[in-house]
Structure formats: C-alpha cells, structure tokens
Amino acid sequence: MKKSAEEITGEGRRKIVLAAERLFADHGFDAVSMHAIATSAGTSKANIYHYFSSKDALYLAVLHRAAAALRSRLQEARQQGSTAAEALRLFAVSHLQHLLDRPRLVQLFLRELLEKGEPRARDLADAGLAELFTALAEIVRDGQENGEFRPDLDPALVATILVSANINFFQARDLLRQYPIVHFVDDPEGYDHAVVDIVLRGISRTVQENPS
Amino acid sequence: MKKSAEEITGEGRRKIVLAAERLFADHGFDAVSMHAIATSAGTSKANIYHYFSSKDALYLAVLHRAAAALRSRLQEARQQGSTAAEALRLFAVSHLQHLLDRPRLVQLFLRELLEKGEPRARDLADAGLAELFTALAEIVRDGQENGEFRPDLDPALVATILVSANINFFQARDLLRQYPIVHFVDDPEGYDHAVVDIVLRGISRTVQENPS
DNA sequence: AAATCAACCGACCTTTCGGTCAGTGTAACA
DNA sequence: TGTTACACTGACCGAAAGGTCGGTTGATTT
Numbered sequence: 001m002k003k004s005a006e007e008i009t010g011e012g013r014r015k016i017v018l019a020a021e022r023l024f025a026d027h028g029f030d031a032v033s034m035h036a037i038a039t040s041a042g043t044s045k046a047n048i049y050h051y052f053s054s055k056d057a058l059y060l061a062v063l064h065r066a067a068a069a070l071r072s073r074l075q076e077a078r079q080q081g082s083t084a085a086e087a088l089r090l091f092a093v094s095h096l097q098h099l100l101d102r103p104r105l106v107q108l109f110l111r112e113l114l115e116k117g118e119p120r121a122r123d124l125a126d127a128g129l130a131e132l133f134t135a136l137a138e139i140v141r142d143g144q145e146n147g148e149f150r151p152d153l154d155p156a157l158v159a160t161i162l163v164s165a166n167i168n169f170f171q172a173r174d175l176l177r178q179y180p181i182v183h184f185v186d187d188p189e190g191y192d193h194a195v196v197d198i199v200l201r202g203i204s205r206t207v208q209e210n211p212s
Numbered sequence: 213m214k215k216s217a218e219e220i221t222g223e224g225r226r227k228i229v230l231a232a233e234r235l236f237a238d239h240g241f242d243a244v245s246m247h248a249i250a251t252s253a254g255t256s257k258a259n260i261y262h263y264f265s266s267k268d269a270l271y272l273a274v275l276h277r278a279a280a281a282l283r284s285r286l287q288e289a290r291q292q293g294s295t296a297a298e299a300l301r302l303f304a305v306s307h308l309q310h311l312l313d314r315p316r317l318v319q320l321f322l323r324e325l326l327e328k329g330e331p332r333a334r335d336l337a338d339a340g341l342a343e344l345f346t347a348l349a350e351i352v353r354d355g356q357e358n359g360e361f362r363p364d365l366d367p368a369l370v371a372t373i374l375v376s377a378n379i380n381f382f383q384a385r386d387l388l389r390q391y392p393i394v395h396f397v398d399d400p401e402g403y404d405h406a407v408v409d410i411v412l413r414g415i416s417r418t419v420q421e422n423p424s
Numbered sequence: 425a426a427a428t429c430a431a432c433c434g435a436c437c438t439t440t441c442g443g444t445c446a447g448t449g450t451a452a453c454a
Numbered sequence: 455t456g457t458t459a460c461a462c463t464g465a466c467c468g469a470a471a472g473g474t475c476g477g478t479t480g481a482t483t484t
Contacts, residue, residue: 012431028327030242033471044433046474051431055472107326110383114323115240118386125390137393156394157406161377164384168376171322174330178337181349182368194369202414224461246442256463258444263461267442 013051016041021062025104028111029059063112063123066105070098071128084143085204088162089196091136096166096192106170133159140203149203158203165195225263228253233274237316240323241271272335275324278317279336282310283344296355297416300374301408303348308378308404318382345371352415361415370415377407 019041023032034055038045052058099106112120133156140155149158169191176182184191231253235244246267250257264270311318324332345368352367361370381403388394396403 028242030240034473035471043431045472046434047432049473110322111326113383113387114319114326115243118389121386121390124387129387130391133391134393153406153410154396156388156391157396157403158410160380160384160388160394160403161373161407161410164376164380165373167384168372168380171325172372172376172379174333175325175336175341176368176372177330178333179342179345179368181346182372184366184369191369191372194365195373198365198370198373198411198414200414202410202412245440247440255461257442258464259462261443 012043012047016043016048016051016058017061017065020058021065021108022104024059024062025108029115060123062108063120066102066108067124067128069102070105071132084139084146084148085200087139088136088143088200091139092162092166092192092196093189095163096169096188099166099170100188103170106167110167110171133163136162143203147205150205153203158199161199162196165199166192224255224259228255228260228263228270229273229277232270233277233320234316236271236274237320241327275320275332275335278314278320279341281314282317283341296351296358296360297412299351300348300355300412303351304374304378304404304408305401307375308381308400311378311382312400315382318379322379322383345375348374355415359417362417365415370411373411374408377411378404 016037020032020037023037023040034045034048037058038048041048048058052061109124112124136159137155140149140153140158143149144151144153144155169188173185177185184194228249232244232249235249235252246257246260249270250260253260260270264273321336324336348371349367352361352365352370355361356363356365356367381400385397389397396406
C-alpha cells in the first residue's frame with residue numbers, strides 16, 4: 001500500500017519543500033498553515049515535522065533553495081561581453097529575465113526582508129546573494145579601471161541602482177498599473193532596456209551622441 | 213473613575229489608530245493581535261470593535277492616514293527650482309527625507325503592496341500616491357519640452373527609476389549591510405546625491421563635462 | 425525470522441486569534 | 455429624576471493555528 005518506502009531518496013522531502021515554496025510565495029509565511037502545505041504536498045502535517053523541526057526551519061529550507069537557483073543562473077551571465085558596458089547590459093537583462101520567470105520568489109524574498117529584517121538578511125546574504133551582488137559591482141569596477149566608466153562613483157552604488165530598478169518593477173507593478181501615465185507595465189524588456197540605457201549613459205566616461 | 217467620557221471628541225479613536233499604525237509598521241499586519249493594539253492604546257479589545265468593524269477596517273484607516281501625511285508633505289517640494297534638473301533634484305531629496313523620517317510607514321506600504329496586491333494598490337493610488345507620481349513625471353516632461361532632457365524617454369519610466377532607488381534603499385538596507393563592498397548604507401544623503409547625479413546625466417540632452 | 429529503521433499518519437494537545445455580548449459608568453438632556 | 459446615548463469593559467466563543475505522540479507500514483539488515 002506504499003509506493004516503495006520513498007521511491008527515490010529525498011523525494012518526500014523534496015515534495016514538501018516544493019509545495020511550501022509555492023504556497024509561501026503565493027500567500028506569504030503567516031498566511032500558509034502547515035496543514036495546507038501537507039495537503040498540497042500530498043502528505044500529512046506530522047510528516048513535515050519528521051523532516052523539519054519547525055515551520056521556520058521549513059521556511060529557511062525554501063529560502064536557501066531559491067537563493068541557490070538564483071545564483072547558479074545569474075553566474076552564467078558573467079564574463080560575457082567584450083566591454084564592461086556590454087557585460088552590464090547582459091547582466092541586467094539576465095537578472096530581469098530571472099525575476100520574470102519567478103515573480104513569486106521575488107515576492108518571497110522581499111517579504112522576508114520586510115518582515116524579519118536583519119537576521120533574515122544575513123541568511124539571504126549567506127545563501128549566495130552577496131556573491132551575486134559583488135560580481136555585479138566588480139563589472140562596474142572593471143569598467144572604471146579600463147576607462148569606460150567614471151572613476152568617481154561607488155561601484156556598489158551603481159549595482160544597487162540597477163538591481164533596485166528591476167526589483168521595484170515587480171514590487172510596484174500593481175501600483176504602477178493604477179497610474180494612467182505609465183505605459184511600460186506590460187513591457188518589462190522595454191523598461192529594462194531604457195533603464196540600462198540611462199544608467200550606462202549616466203556612468204559612462206566617454207561623451208555620447210544624443211538621439212534624434 | 214472615567215476621565216470625562218472621551219476628553220476630546222475622537223480622542224479614543226485617534227489613540228487606537230496611532231497605536232495600530234506603530235504596531236503594524238513595526239511587526240506587520242498578521243503579527244499584531246487586536247489585544248496588543250488595545251493594550252498599546254490603553255483601552256480594551258472590545259472598544260476597538262466599537263469604532264472599527266474588523267481588523268481589516270482598522271488597517272485601512274491606518275493606511276489612509278499614512279498616505280494623506282505623505283501627500284501633504286511632498287506636494288510642497290513641487291514647482292521649485294529654476295530648471296527641470298534642479299526641480300528633479302529637490303524632489304528626490306525631499307522624497308528621501310520623507311522616507312528617512314518615517315521608515316516604518318514605508319515598510320507598511322511596501323508590505324501592503326506585496327501582501328494584498330492589486331486591490332490594495334488601488335486604495336493606495338486613490339489615497340494620493342498617483343498624484344505624487346504624476347507630479348514627478350511632469351517635471352521630467354517639462355524638462356523634455358524645454359530641451360533639457362532627451363525627448364526619447366518615457367517620463368514615467370524616469371520617475372520610476374528615481375522612486376525605486378529611494379524605496380529600495382530602505383527595503384534592502386539590512387541586506388546591503390551584509391555586503392562588505394557597500395559603504396553608503398549609513399549615508400542616505402550621499403547615496404541619493406549620487407543616484408540623482410547618474411540619472412540626470414543619463415537623461416540629459418546637453419553633453420556634460422566629465423569629472424577629474 | 426527477528427530486529428531495526430525511516431517514512432508516514434490520525435488524533436490530540438495547547439495556545440492564540442478575531443470577534444461577540446451583556447452589561448457598566450457617565451454625561452447630557454428631558 | 456428618569457431616560458437616552460455612548461464610550462467602554464471583562465468574560466466568553468468557535469475556529470484555526472503550530473506542534474506532539476503513539477503507533478503502523480514496509481524495506482533492509484543480520
């Protein structure tokens with residue numbers, strides 16, 4: 001009457017984490033009960049406690065899984081592009097694409113930061129976000145050292161602007177939709193393209209031509 | 213044994229809203245119980261239900277209060293500055309200053325957007341955020357029409373970048389603090405100055421000198 | 425065949441939540 | 455003085471939460 005103890009090792013645990021990931025991302029931590037997670041995972045609440053010592057521990061597992069996925073994908077986009085400007089553009093586009101693919105996870109991260117503050121921020125940084133951010137800032141610094149970008153700017157600050165623009169696009173999407181003057185809500189790529197364009201021009205050392 | 217029925221008309225209600233505002237902003241909606249609000253307001257839980265039909269109704273009252281305060285302050289900063297660039301800079305600085313004064317309320321807004329999505333976004337827009345955003349975008353468009361700024365950009369998009377940079381500074385503050393390469397976490401004014409500088413240069417039509 | 429062990433479950437526990445209700449004290453007015 | 459109106463309360467309720475417990479199952483080991 002059982003499948004085979006556990007089919008593949010870790011399958012039971014995996015299903016729980018996956019179900020939790022979806023539910024947490026959709027409804028937030030507090031709004032999701034252990035019973036709901038168990039039902040969604042096709043198991044029992046008690047069995048979750050067989051794998052995880054508490055609801056918080058399960059949440060942490062979900063968080064680490066998501067961070068690892070984000071890191072592995074975005075590291076590909078590094079060290080491409082002949083110029084720092086091009087690398088930056090590739091990075092930004094890839095980053096946004098990743099967010100577009102997993103809008104719920106973005107919400108999960110943001111929610112966690114808002115809700116739990118500094119302790120969880122440390123968890124997220126440890127999970128790989130720090131490396132990611134550092135890589136982006138290093139592209140900027142490379143550009144400064146080879147003369148592409150203005151040397152008077154903090155690379156980390158530039159990285160923050162780029163990431164902020166992408167993140168906030170998701171966060172404020174529903175709100176922006178309420179403003180009649182906003183037209184780019186359903187065109188993320190166009191939005192991102194314009195943002196990178198402005199920032200690159202803003203940090204560029206070489207004087208650029210003006211359009212039109 | 214009572215103070216005088218209610219001291220000043222509306223005082224009881226006011227104390228409840230104020231206590232709720234602080235607690236919601238500090239801990240989030242779900243994490244705050246009606247009992248906690250009552251205790252903090254120096255009254256009883258049942259009395260809150262005398263004024264508000266539900267916990268959600270109380271939350272809405274808090275939200276509208278916060279939005280009204282934000283709007284009234286930031287509308288001052290408009291129509292100052294001889295050039296559009298200067299007006300934009302003033303606007304951004306004033307905006308950040310407002311956020312700095314009320315970090316908890318910023319969190320309250322962001323949390324609400326993440327948690328409740330579109331329906332609450334409509335509430336927030338109606339509460340005055342739409343006017344605010346539109347005013348910012350109009351400064352950009354003025355700059356485009358008088359030749360200061362590149363005409364090929366969506367004014368709302370530029371406004372979004374500026375607001376995003378400010379908002380995200382708060383949201384990701386705890387996370388940024390974990391990154392050793394970030395030095396501007398405790399210098400919001402410096403951060404904002406650099407952001408405005410980059411964006412202004414990025415959207416400027418006139419070719420600018422390079423520093424150093 | 426006996427023992428072991430992880431996966432798993434139903435039932436149950438305690439706590440806390442949002443919300444209700446019957447009633448009290450006081451000011452204002454008749 | 456009686457009555458009405460209202461701010462306000464303590465005690466209570468059902469529901470649902472996180473978490474525990476005793477026990478069953480079935481594959482693996484000896």
